[in-house]
Amino acid sequence: MRDRMAYYVQDLQRRIVTKMSDMDGSAFLIDTWQRPEGGFGTSCVLQDGNVFEKAGVNVSVIHGHLPPQAVRQMRARGHDRLDTRGGALPFFATGVSLVIHPRNPHAPTVHLNYRYFEVTNPNGEIVSWFGGGCDLTPAYLYEEDAVHFHNVIKDACDKHSPTYYPEYKKWCDEYFYNTHRGERRGIGGIFFDDVPAQGKQGEAFFDFIRDAGNAFLPSYVPIVKKRSKQSYSQEEKHWQQLRRGRYVEFNLVHDRGTKFGLMTPGARIESILMSLPLTARWEYGHLPLQGSPEAALVRVLREPQSWV
Amino acid sequence: MRDRMAYYVQDLQRRIVTKMSDMDGSAFLIDTWQRPEGGFGTSCVLQDGNVFEKAGVNVSVIHGHLPPQAVRQMRARGHDRLDTRGGALPFFATGVSLVIHPRNPHAPTVHLNYRYFEVTNPNGEIVSWFGGGCDLTPAYLYEEDAVHFHNVIKDACDKHSPTYYPEYKKWCDEYFYNTHRGERRGIGGIFFDDVPAQGKQGEAFFDFIRDAGNAFLPSYVPIVKKRSKQSYSQEEKHWQQLRRGRYVEFNLVHDRGTKFGLMTPGARIESILMSLPLTARWEYGHLPLQGSPEAALVRVLREPQSWV
Numbered sequence: 207m208r209d210r211m212a213y214y215v216q217d218l219q220r221r222i223v224t225k226m227s228d229m230d231g232s233a234f235l236i237d238t239w240q241r242p243e244g245g246f247g248t249s250c251v252l253q254d255g256n257v258f259e260k261a262g263v264n265v266s267v268i269h270g271h272l273p274p275q276a277v278r279q280m281r282a283r284g285h286d287r288l289d290t291r292g293g294a295l296p297f298f299a300t301g302v303s304l305v306i307h308p309r310n311p312h313a314p315t316v317h318l319n320y321r322y323f324e325v326t327n328p329n330g331e332i333v334s335w336f337g338g339g340c341d342l343t344p345a346y347l348y349e350e351d352a353v354h355f356h357n358v359i360k361d362a363c364d365k366h367s368p369t370y371y372p373e374y375k376k377w378c379d380e381y382f383y384n385t386h387r388g389e390r391r392g393i394g395g396i397f398f399d400d401v402p403a404q405g406k407q408g409e410a411f412f413d414f415i416r417d418a419g420n421a422f423l424p425s426y427v428p429i430v431k432k433r434s435k436q437s438y439s440q441e442e443k444h445w446q447q448l449r450r451g452r453y454v455e456f457n458l459v460h461d462r463g464t465k466f467g468l469m470t471p472g473a474r475i476e477s478i479l480m481s482l483p484l485t486a487r488w489e490y491g492h493l494p495l496q497g498s499p500e501a502a503l504v505r506v507l508r509e510p511q512s513w514v
Numbered sequence: 515m516r517d518r519m520a521y522y523v524q525d526l527q528r529r530i531v532t533k534m535s536d537m538d539g540s541a542f543l544i545d546t547w548q549r550p551e552g553g554f555g556t557s558c559v560l561q562d563g564n565v566f567e568k569a570g571v572n573v574s575v576i577h578g579h580l581p582p583q584a585v586r587q588m589r590a591r592g593h594d595r596l597d598t599r600g601g602a603l604p605f606f607a608t609g610v611s612l613v614i615h616p617r618n619p620h621a622p623t624v625h626l627n628y629r630y631f632e633v634t635n636p637n638g639e640i641v642s643w644f645g646g647g648c649d650l651t652p653a654y655l656y657e658e659d660a661v662h663f664h665n666v667i668k669d670a671c672d673k674h675s676p677t678y679y680p681e682y683k684k685w686c687d688e689y690f691y692n693t694h695r696g697e698r699r700g701i702g703g704i705f706f707d708d709v710p711a712q713g714k715q716g717e718a719f720f721d722f723i724r725d726a727g728n729a730f731l732p733s734y735v736p737i738v739k740k741r742s743k744q745s746y747s748q749e750e751k752h753w754q755q756l757r758r759g760r761y762v763e764f765n766l767v768h769d770r771g772t773k774f775g776l777m778t779p780g781a782r783i784e785s786i787l788m789s790l791p792l793t794a795r796w797e798y799g800h801l802p803l804q805g806s807p808e809a810a811l812v813r814v815l816r817e818p819q820s821w822v
Binding site for chain 1: 694
C-alpha cells in the first residue's frame with residue numbers, strides 16, 4: 207500500500223500540475239526536497255500567474271519514528287490496535303495536498319488532500335489509515351458551480367458506497383467551520399479521516415481514494431475555466447481579498463493539520479503555509495450590503511446547503 | 515483602582531487618537547459598544563488613510579463572572595490568593611490596546627497594550643494585577659529609530675525601577691517569538707504580566723503604567739513622522755506586505771490574548787482582530803538577498819539586540 211499510494215499521489219500531482227500550468231500559460235516552480243529525518247517531497251508552486259494568483263500542489267513521502275506521546279494520541283483517537291506499551295514506533299506517511307487561489311474573484315478557491323498513514327507495532331503488525339477530502343471556497347456563489355462540484359464528487363463516492371457522500375459531506379461542513387466567525391470556510395465538498403487501510407476493506411477504500419482524486423480535475427477545471435473569463439470590478443476583487451483573509455484565519459487558527467505542522471520541530475514551514483493566499487485583507491467591521499451577492503455567499507456559509 | 519485605570523486608558527486612547535488623526539488628516543471611526551454580559555468599550559479605527567494603512571485603538575471596561583476553570587487557570591499561573599473552592603467569581607477588566615500599521619514601508623508598525631484585571635474572592639478580598647507593554651515592528655531596520663524607541667521606554671521604566679527595563683525588554687523578546695519562523699515579530703520594547711496591583715506596591719506600579727503609557731507618543735510619533743516622508747519603491751512596499759504576513763502569523767498562531775479571545779464565546783471578534791493589517795502577502799520560499807536591507811532586518815529578528 208505504501209508504494210502504491212506514494213505512486214498514486216505523485217501521479218495525481220503530475221497530472222494536476224500539467225493541467226493547471228497549461229491553463230495558466232505559466233510554469234510551476236518545482237521544488238524537490240529531502241527530509242533530514244527520512245523521506246522526501248515535491249512542492250510545485252505557481253505565483254502571480256495569469257489565471258491563478260497562487261497555486262500550490264505538494265506531495266510528501268516521509269518516514270521515521272513517532273514519539274510515544276504521538277502514538278498515545280493516535281490510540282486515543284480510535285486506533286486501538288496501536289501498541290503504546292513500548293517506546294517510539296516507526297511510521298510512514300504519504301499524501302498530496304493542494305490549494306489553488308485563482309485571480310478572478312468569480313473563480314473559487316479549491317483545496318484537496320488525500321493521505322495515507324501507517325504505524326508498525328513492535329510485533330510487526332501494521333496499523334494504517336486514510337484521510338482526506340476536497341472542498342470549494344468561492345467569493346461569489348454560483349449555484350450551478352456548487353451543484354457541478356458536488357455532483358462530480360458524489361458520483362465518485364456513489365461508485366463505492368451510497369453512504370460515503372452524505373457522511374463525508376457532513377464531516378466536511380463540520381470540519382471547515384470558522385467557529386469564531388460562525389461561518390464555514392466555503393461551500394464544502396467531502397472530508398474524512400482515520401479510515402482503516404488494511405485488508406480487503408483497505409483495498410476497496412484505496413480504489414475509492416483514487417476515484418476521488420481523479421474526480422478533482424473534472425470537478426474543478428470547468429468552473430475555473432468559465433469564471434476566469436468573466437470581467438470583474440475593483441469592488442469584486444476587494445471582496446475576494448476580504449474572503450482570503452477569512453481563509454487565512456481558518457488555516458492559522460483552526461486547521462488541525464496546519465497547527466500540528468507549525469508545532470512540529472523540523473517541519474517544512476514553507477510547504478505547510480503554501481496554502482495561504484498570495485494576498486489577503488482585513489477591514490474593521492466590514493458587512494456586506496443586505497440583498498447583495500456578497501450577502502448571499504455569507505448566508506450559505508452560515509447554513510450549509512444540500513447541493514445535490 | 516478600577517475607576518482610575520478605566521479613566522486613564524480612556525484618556526490615553528483619546529490623546530493617541532487625536533494625535534494620529536491629526537497626523538493622518540483623516541478622522542477615526544469611533545465605534546462604542548456595549549457588552550451584553552456587562553461593560554462597554556470603544557474601538558477607534560482609521561483605515562486606508564494617508565499616513566496609516568490601518569490604525570486601531572481599543573478600550574474596554576468590562577465585568578462579569580469567571581467560570582471556575584478560568585479561576586483555577588489563573589491560580590495555577592501564580593495568583594495563589596484566588597479562592598478556587600467555590601464557583602464562579604466576579605471579575606473586572608479594563609485596558610487599552612492599539613496596533614498601528616503605517617502605509618510607508620520605512621515607517622514601523624507599533625503595538626501597545628496596558629491592562630488591569632481584578633477578581634473578588636467570596637470573602638470580599640480583591641486579587642488584582644497589571645499586564646501590558648509596547649513594541650515596534652519595522653519592515654526596514656533603522657538603528658537610530660530602534661535606539662530612540664527603546665530609550666524613551668527605558669526612561670519611563672528607570673524613573674520607577676532600574677530592573678524594569680532589562681527585565682521587561684527580555685520578556686518582550688521572549689513573548690513575541692514566532693517559533694515556527696525562528697524569528698521575533700519585531701525589534702521589541704517591553705512586556706510584563708501578572709504584576710500585583712494591590713497596596714502600596716500596586717499604587718507605585720500604576721504610576722509606572724501611566725508613565726509607560728504616556729511615553730507612547732514621544733516614543734513613536736517622531737519615527738513615523740520622519741519615515742513617512744521618505745520615498746519608497748514597489749519592491750520595498752512588497753517586502754512590507756510579506757512582513758505583514760508574518761505579523762498575521764504571530765497574532766493568529768501564537769498570541770495568547772488573540773487565541774484566548776477567539777475561543778471565548780460572545781467575544782467581540784472585530785475588536786480582537788483589529789490588530790491585523792489591512793493587507794498582507796505570502797509567497798512560497800521568499801528569501802531576502804544576502805547583504806540586502808531586508809536581510810539586515812531578518813538578522814536582528816533572529817537575534818535580539820541591546821538597543822540602549
